[in-house]
Amino acid sequence: MTHSAHSLLKSLAALALFASLGATTHGDCPADLDGSGQVGGSDIGLLLAQWGKGSGSADLNGDGRVDGADIGAMLGAWGWCPCEEDLVFDPIHDGSEPLEPEIVEYTSDAMITRIADRARDRHAREDIVNGIPYRTYDHWLPFYWEQRVAEIEIIDRAAMGGDGLTFNFPTLDRLNPAEFRTFYATGFAGYHNNMSDFLNAGVTLVSIEPSERYPGETEYLYTAEIENKWPEQTPLAIGDRMEIELSQFLTAPRNGRLNYYGTAILYVVGEGIVPWYAKAKEEAETPAEREAASFDSFPLPEEAWLGGRTTLPYQYSNEPDERFKQMVGNISHASGHAFTVGRRLHHTDFGTGVHSEDGNPIFADHIGKLGPRFVNTSCVACHIGNGRALPPAVGGAYNEAVIQVGSDADGTPHPILGEVLQPSTGSTPGGGGGDGGGGDGTAIIRVEAEDYSAMSGVQTETCTDEGGGLNVGYIDAGDWMAYVDHPVMIPTTGTYLIDFRVASVPGGGTLRFEEVGGSPLYGTIDIPATGGWQSWITVTLSVQLTAGEHRFGISAASGGWNLNWFEVLEPDGFQGGGDADDSEGSMLLAGWDEIPGTYGDGSAYTLRRPVYEFTGPVPEFYSVRLAPQLVGVGLLEAIDEATLLELADECDLDEDGISGRLRTVENPLDPSRSHVGRFGGRASTASVREQIAYAMNRDMGVSSEVFPVLDGDVKPSPIEIANEDLDLMDRYTSLLGIAARRNLLDPAAIEGEALFAAANCTACHVPTMVTGSTHPYAELRNQTIHPYTDMLLHDMGPGLADNIGDHGVSGAEWRTPALWNIGLTEGVSGGEAYLHDGRAGSLEEAILWHGGEAEASKETFRNMSASERAAIVAFLKSL
Numbered sequence: 001m002t003h004s005a006h007s008l009l010k011s012l013a014a015l016a017l018f019a020s021l022g023a024t025t026h027g028d029c030p031a032d033l034d035g036s037g038q039v040g041g042s043d044i045g046l047l048l049a050q051w052g053k054g055s056g057s058a059d060l061n062g063d064g065r066v067d068g069a070d071i072g073a074m075l076g077a078w079g080w081c082p083c084e085e086d087l088v089f090d091p092i093h094d095g096s097e098p099l100e101p102e103i104v105e106y107t108s109d110a111m112i113t114r115i116a117d118r119a120r121d122r123h124a125r126e127d128i129v130n131g132i133p134y135r136t137y138d139h140w141l142p143f144y145w146e147q148r149v150a151e152i153e154i155i156d157r158a159a160m161g162g163d164g165l166t167f168n169f170p171t172l173d174r175l176n177p178a179e180f181r182t183f184y185a186t187g188f189a190g191y192h193n194n195m196s197d198f199l200n201a202g203v204t205l206v207s208i209e210p211s212e213r214y215p216g217e218t219e220y221l222y223t224a225e226i227e228n229k230w231p232e233q234t235p236l237a238i239g240d241r242m243e244i245e246l247s248q249f250l251t252a253p254r255n256g257r258l259n260y261y262g263t264a265i266l267y268v269v270g271e272g273i274v275p276w277y278a279k280a281k282e283e284a285e286t287p288a289e290r291e292a293a294s295f296d297s298f299p300l301p302e303e304a305w306l307g308g309r310t311t312l313p314y315q316y317s318n319e320p321d322e323r324f325k326q327m328v329g330n331i332s333h334a335s336g337h338a339f340t341v342g343r344r345l346h347h348t349d350f351g352t353g354v355h356s357e358d359g360n361p362i363f364a365d366h367i368g369k370l371g372p373r374f375v376n377t378s379c380v381a382c383h384i385g386n387g388r389a390l391p392p393a394v395g396g397a398y399n400e401a402v403i404q405v406g407s408d409a410d411g412t413p414h415p416i417l418g419e420v421l422q423p424s425t426g427s428t429p430g431g432g433g434g435d436g437g438g439g440d441g442t443a444i445i446r447v448e449a450e451d452y453s454a455m456s457g458v459q460t461e462t463c464t465d466e467g468g469g470l471n472v473g474y475i476d477a478g479d480w481m482a483y484v485d486h487p488v489m490i491p492t493t494g495t496y497l498i499d500f501r502v503a504s505v506p507g508g509g510t511l512r513f514e515e516v517g518g519s520p521l522y523g524t525i526d527i528p529a530t531g532g533w534q535s536w537i538t539v540t541l542s543v544q545l546t547a548g549e550h551r552f553g554i555s556a557a558s559g560g561w562n563l564n565w566f567e568v569l570e571p572d573g574f575q576g577g578g579d580a581d582d583s584e585g586s587m588l589l590a591g592w593d594e595i596p597g598t599y600g601d602g603s604a605y606t607l608r609r610p611v612y613e614f615t616g617p618v619p620e621f622y623s624v625r626l627a628p629q630l631v632g633v634g635l636l637e638a639i640d641e642a643t644l645l646e647l648a649d650e651c652d653l654d655e656d657g658i659s660g661r662l663r664t665v666e667n668p669l670d671p672s673r674s675h676v677g678r679f680g681g682r683a684s685t686a687s688v689r690e691q692i693a694y695a696m697n698r699d700m701g702v703s704s705e706v707f708p709v710l711d712g713d714v715k716p717s718p719i720e721i722a723n724e725d726l727d728l729m730d731r732y733t734s735l736l737g738i739a740a741r742r743n744l745l746d747p748a749a750i751e752g753e754a755l756f757a758a759a760n761c762t763a764c765h766v767p768t769m770v771t772g773s774t775h776p777y778a779e780l781r782n783q784t785i786h787p788y789t790d791m792l793l794h795d796m797g798p799g800l801a802d803n804i805g806d807h808g809v810s811g812a813e814w815r816t817p818a819l820w821n822i823g824l825t826e827g828v829s830g831g832e833a834y835l836h837d838g839r840a841g842s843l844e845e846a847i848l849w850h851g852g853e854a855e856a857s858k859e860t861f862r863n864m865s866a867s868e869r870a871a872i873v874a875f876l877k878s879l
Contacts, residue, residue, distance in 0.1 A: 029081030031074045033057055038080045047074060080651065089664045089674045091641050092686050093774040100334045100778045104272055111159035113272050116336020118327065119148040119248040119260035123189035125278075125295050127318040138315060138322035142359030143256035145340040147172040147217065150246055150262070151333045158236045159270035164227035165236065169246055170219045172211070176258075178203045178222050179247040183230035184264075184296050191245065192230035197222065214337065238270030243297045255361075266297045266313070274299040275329055275740050277314040283745065300740050306820045306879065307635055307738030308771070308783030314740060320827025324386035324631045328737040332778050335735055342732025345725055346379045349507075349528050350700055352537060356380050356507060356529045369720045373422035373584060373711070374701035375402065377528045379692075379729070381507060382627040382699065386736060387828035389627035391610065391838040393477050396557030397423065397510050397524040397586040401626045401837075402699060404804060405619040411806045416584070416617050418712035420698040423586040423616075424526065425542065444496075444570060445488050447552075449563040453484035463564055465501065465536040471564040473533065475509070480555035482516045488552060488568055490545045498522075498541045501564035503530050510557035513541060513566075515550060523615055524586050527561040536564060542583045585616015587624070597848065600863030607848060610839055621804040623811070624837040625681045629828070632787060632820055633679065633688050634734025638780040639791065640772030641676050647766060647790045658763040658853050660792030660816070663809060668693075668706050678791055681836045682806045683815045689730040696721060735779055739821050741786070743878040752875025755868055759860040764816045764853070766790045788819035788879065797851020800835065812852060823877035843873050 031039045033046040050058040050066045058066045060073040105112045121136035128134070141148075155166040167180065177198040181191035195202030203224045211217040229240045236242075246262040266276035279298035284290035295316065305311040310328035327339055344363065347356040353367035356378060376382050382389060382400045389400035403421035405414045413419045449472040450460045457479030463471035472481065490496065498513055507529030514521045522543040530537050554566065590613040597605050610624070644662055652659040663677040665686055677683030685691040693706035701710055705723055708716035743749045756762065765788040775781050793813045801812035814836060822843070826832050832841055840846035850858040861869060 029077065030057075030060055031077040032081050039074060039077045040079075043074060044071075047071065080653070087645075087662060087664055087676075089641065089676055090667075091774070092637065092675045092678075093640075093772065093776065095774045097774075097776045099774070099781075100332060100776055102781075103330055103332050103778050107160075109157060109160050109162055111156040111270065111272070113152075113154040113156070113267075114333050115152055115154075115265075115273060116327070116331045116333055116339075117150045117152055117246060117263050117265070118144065118336070118340065119150075119250075120262060121260065122317070123245070123261055124264035124313075125188045125316045127316065129188055135318050137317035138319045138326060140325065140343070140357065141256065141260070142357070143253070145337075145344050146255055147250065147253045148248060148256075148260065149336040149340060150248060151336060152244075152246065152265075154267060156269060158240075159238060163235060164225060165242075165269070167224045167226070167244070168206075168221065169223075170221045171248065171250075172214065172217045172219065173248075173253050174205075174208075174220045174251040175222065175247075176249050176251040178205065179249060180222075180224050181245045181247070182226060182242055184243040185231075186294070188295070189245075189261075191243070193226070195224055236269050240269045241298065242267045242269065243276070256359075264297065264313070266299065268299060271299075273309070273330060275305060275309075275311040275313045276300060277304075277740070278316065282314075301744060302784075303786075304741040304744060305784070306741050306786045307632060308785050310635065310735075310737055310779055310783060311740050312737040314742070320824065321385050321830070323739050323824050324629060324736060324821070324828050326737040328634075328735045328779050330779050331735060335731055335777065335779065338728055338731050339735055342728035342730070345729050346383075346732055349377045349381075350702055351377050352528060352530070354529055354531045358505060358532070362531070366721075369700075369702050370424075371701040372425060374424050375399070375420070375422055375699040376424075376526065377507075377700065379695070381526075381528070383630055384508065384627075385828045386630040388629050388825050388833060389838065390829055390831050390833045391626065392510065392557060392589050394589055394591055395512070396477075397526075397588050398624065398626075399423075399508075399510060399526050399586075401587075401624055402695075403587050404623040404625065404806070406621040406804045407619075409621055409803060409805055409811065411621075411804055413712075414617075414619050414621075417619060420711050421587060421619070421622070422584050422698075422701065422711065423524070425583050444490075444568045445486070446565055446567040447483055447486045448565050449481070449501075449554075451483065451486065452481040453486075455479070455481045461562075464534045465503075465564050471503075471562050473562040475556050475561055475563070476559035477556055479559065480518075480553060482551070482553045484516055484551050486551070488550045490547055490550055490568075493545070493547045495542055496545050497569040498543060499538050499567040499569060500525065500541070501536055501538050501566070502527050502561050503533055503536045503564075504561040505529060505531075505533055506560045509559055509561040511561070511563075512555045512557050513543065514553050514555065516553040518553065518555065521588075521615065523583070524557060524588070533562055583616065585614055587622075588613040588615065597862075599866075599869075601865060603866065605844070605848065607845055608839055608841065610837060623681075623802040623804050626833065626836065626838045628817065629821065629825070630733055631736045632738045632785075632818055633691075634736075634775075634777065634780050635738070635771055635783060635785050636678060636787060636789070636791065636818065637688050637734065638771035638775040638777075638783070639769055640774070643769055643772070644676060644791050648792055656760065656763055657856055658760075658794070660764060660790055660794050660853075662791075663793055665807075677815075681814055682809045683791070683793055684806055684809075687730075688734050689726055692729050692733060693721075693726055696726075731777070734777060738785075739824060741878055742823070743874070746874060746878065748871045748874035749878040750875075751868075752871035752873065755864070755872050756875055759857045759872075761854075761857050762788075763857075764790050764792070764794055765819055786820060786879075789816045792816055794854070795852040796854060799849055799851045819876060820879050823879050843876050844869065847872075 033043045047058040050056050060070040122134045124137050126134035150169050150171045153168040177196040180195045180203050183192040185192045197203040206221045206223050209219050211219045229236050244265050248260040250258050276297035277300050278295045280293035281290050284293045309330045312329050348363045348366050350366050351370040353362040405417045405421050406412050407414050450470040458472050459474040460470040461473045504527050509527040512524050523541050525541045590611045592608040595607040648662050650661040663683045664674040665677040667673040675686035679685045679691040693704045696702040697707040698711050702720045703717040704721045710717050767786050771783045795812050796814050805811050834840040834846035847861050
């Protein structure tokens with residue numbers, strides 16, 4: 001280097017030091033010539049090596065020379081490079097939407113609370129009473145969307161220095177009697193103050209008017225006054241607890257039974273409605289003390305309010321599988337009835353119109369909307385109990401999962417399969433406009449189900465289907481039937497249709513059609529809920545069969561269905577809108593690869609990785625996502641973008657090894673606008689409503705205004721679900737209540753919380769956020785919540801990576817899932833399965849699969865003592 005160049009370099013270094021003190025960086029980083037992530041001295045050296053030459057990487061201003069002007073540009077960019085482009089997006093809720101009225105209103109003389117309530121079967125504290133197992137508080141009764149939502153207005157004058165409270169409650173059928181209970185006393189449903197309109201005992205029917213809000217209904221407005229605290233009979237004062245229960249004993253509802261109870265709601269004077277628990281029982285130190293302790297309701301400590309004021313009280317009716325099916329604890333007048341109608345849509349089979357719960361009528365408006373290809377027939381068929389889906393048994397099909405497929409690692413749609421593997425076609429009941437009548441080809445043979453040559457596990461019973469006789473029932477996973485004595489001659493190799501006459505109450509079963517002995521497997525078909533064990537429908541499977549004699553077998557990958565007969569038909573056509581060749585095949589769980597590992601203390605563990613098998617075209621690039629839990633998604637949508645931007649750290653500027661980033665996605669109704677992605681394993685959708693519309697399209701083959709083009713098509717289909725129905729489903733899903741945190745005094749859970757933070761797990765699983773003020777739903781605004789997520793994309797390492805990305809998101813990147821209510825998974829889902837594909841059968845396994853940005857936290861956990869690891873699991877189970 002010449003003397004002048006050396007002097008220049010010293011001068012530039014000094015100038016660079018000065019510039020670095022106050023320089024700001026913006027845009028991309030062309031001055032980072034060495035690719036180090038920052039502009040520094042080495043970049044100066046590379047620039048000088050190109051000094052005076054023509055255009056090159058050091059020609060930062062693009063004038064064809066490397067000279068002093070480029071030095072100036074480099075100094076202006078001195079320091080760390082930005083590692084992301086500026087995100088350009090519109091807030092999902094920018095304040096322009098009308099905001100529904102606040103749940104609590106303050107006037108000069110009262111605090112006024114307005115909430116909704118639903119009819120319930122029994123009381124909140126009834127598990128087993130006098131030897132009778134009730135357990136019927138949280139479940140839903142037939143016709144729950146009709147005349148069974150009450151609205152309660154609480155005018156609290158004591159909160160503002162006045163006297164007493166007024167309760168107003170309109171109902172949609174006259175009460176008989178209007179029973180209103182306040183101030184819990186004892187036992188399972190004992191109250192100090194039992195009021196009603198019977199013999200003028202404290203409740204008054206004020207008016208009877210045609211309903212303007214619910215055309216065709218009549219509103220009956222009742223009122224009750226409470227001035228004193230019971231049993232003390234002292235004037236109500238701020239801080240007094242008042243448990244209330246409104247019983248809906250109806251006079252003449254159009255459908256369903258007459259008598260119902262209501263929700264046990266804890267109201268604190270001057271504070272409002274709060275989630276509650278039986279404090280004495282939860283603080284009891286022995287089983288005997290707990291048995292003897294009072295059920296009296298007290299406000300839960302706010303650390304347990306995982307969903308803010310949306311949080312649900314503790315459950316004392318022992319219905320674990322019902323926990324994720326409840327309204328938020330602060331549901332508004334605007335939402336109560338709409339929630340129940342949205343729930344009906346969520347539970348409706350869009351092929352048959354059948355409701356997933358017994359006793360409810362067929363929803364005729366939604367018959368025949370499936371297909372032509374789909375994954376499942378209803379929302380609840382994948383989101384069973386609104387909880388996490390479980391992987392199938394080995395040999396079973398993934399019917400509660402989305403299988404993303406593509407033709408390359410970037411997620412370009414597969415030329416045959418599109419974006420999502422859709423194993424069912426419009427030949428199933430109602431699909432693509434069918435009526436459940438099955439295929440309409442010419443029958444080659446019909447085989448009665450009970451005419452098996454051999455079987456395992458099944459029983460026969462009297463059948464009430466047309467033709468009578470017997471059917472096969474009591475079918476569980478792994479049961480089978482072989483029809484060796486009924487050989488079938490297939491005339492030519494080709495596609496054939498197999499009709500199966502089936503009935504099921506729960507739905508969700510999977511039938512395998514195979515050659516006797518189990519191989520080859522010709523295909524699988526999902527059995528929907530049909531409305532009863534003797535409510536029969538015909539479902540159809542298209543299969544490829546070779547010419548010659550066949551002896552067929554039927555087995556159950558999952559049970560819960562009856563079979564009357566099956567029929568082999570020539571493929572003259574379909575009753576529905578699909579075609580035999582439309583079937584995309586299924587993905588089966590072929591088995592598990594076991595991966596041994598060792599904790600730091602020398603004890604062994606085993607991880608499992610699923611092995612897949614395709615029954616149709618085999619995509620090279622794919623990703624499996626089991627249905628996630630639904631509770632809390634509305635609150636996650638209500639977090640404003642500024643909060644998420646503060647959490648993002650794509651450059652890892654704080655050098656903690658965590659570099660989460662946000663993703664923006666196009667608004668499907670206006671591609672010129674973008675929003676922050678929040679939902680899906682890779683943050684591919686921005687709102688709950690958009691996620692529902694996408695799932696309706698890809699999972700069920702139902703078109704909407706949001707997503708009118710079905711998977712694999714290029715032209716829009718006729719709209720099959722109206723915007724109004726999407727709005728109802730959005731409200732239902734967004735307002736599912738979060739259960740409160742439990743085991744607040746458990747030493748292991750307390751220790752585990754501290755260890756969780758010490759392992760830096762909270763860098764991604766952020767404990768606390770506050771929702772924004774612009775969400776249209778009043779329930780979700782300005783809530784302090786504890787979701788344990790940052791909503792960001794993180795590189796989770798090769799262990800959890802699949803081989804397909806999603807529009808700029810790599811196969812190793814996953815959005816941090818929320819952990820709230822993860823401890824309720826087993827009770828809701830009937831088993832444990834975690835991570836995107838359900839590979840982790842326990843929380844320990846889920847942690848041990850973490851890698852990439854979470855590698856250090858995983859290693860900290862792996863090297864903890866057994867008791868410390870158990871403490872972290874105890875903490876997670878408390879959420």
